[in-house]
Amino acid sequence: MLEVRGLRAGYGAVEVLRGIDLSVGRGEIVAVLGANGVGKTTLNMALSGVLPATSGTITFDGVALGASASMAVDAGLVHVPEGRKIFPNMSVRENLELGSYRRGAKNRARNLENVFDTFPRLRERAVQAAGTLSGGEQQMLAIGRGMMAEPKLLILDEPSLGLSPLLVEEMFSLVRRLNADGLPIMLVEQNVVQSLEIAARAYIIENGTVTMSGTSVEISANPELKRAYLGL
Known part of the structure; x- marks a missing residue:
């Protein structure tokens, strides 16, 4: 690979x-x-x-x-960087949707559901500002954003x-x-x-x-x- x-x-x-x-x-x-x-x-x-x-x-x-x-x-080839690198003033959903900006846009809705199924806590916090999440939740968000690009x-x-x-x-x-x-x-x-x-x-x-x-x-x-x- x-x-x-x-x-x-x-x-x-x-x-x-x-x-x-x-x-x-x-x-x-x-x-x-x-x-x-x-x-x-x-x-x-x-x-x-x-x-x-x-x-x-x-x-x-x-x-x-x-x-x-x-x-x-x-x-x-999708890279989830060290330190999460989320957009703190944007919502959880907006951060995830940005993950499909370059790749995966056609399947954005389906991939979003897949991420929410993988990380139920992100579904609960979909409209919350990403910067207010805990460290573990921010790491979930960073990985979920990577998954949105269909790696x-x-x-x-x-x-x-x-x-x-x-x-x-x-x-x-x-x-x-x-x-x-x-x-x-x-x-x-x-x-x-x-x-x-x-x-x-x-x-x-x-x-x-x-x-x-x-x-x-x-x-x-x-x-x-x-x-x-x-x-x-």
């Missing part, structure tokens, strides 16, 4: 991504893990066409990407960030449920343990390069990961 080869990108003279190789297959949850500042969000921005790559290739569903963000969305692949950037432990559990259950409905997901997270519990495969990024990859079982058993991320 997604093939990334030799991807390099950065900001001005500062190179952040230093030759990233990764892939996401149809129906998979693939975790991209690493500490804050290793290049995860830069990777998402490059995949989404927000940040131009300096070299390497991004192929999504047989289409070469990287030229623009609109091209990525048109192809069905073929959903990139979730730190969906558990800033949530209480109970809401973190709920968020990971949601990711598993979306995937069970057939949606491939690239889960970009600092939460190593819970990400590995739901992902089929994982990549560990350090200093802009992939330092470890394999099945979640293999990664979980790796003594280097236990030392670096779990303190064992």
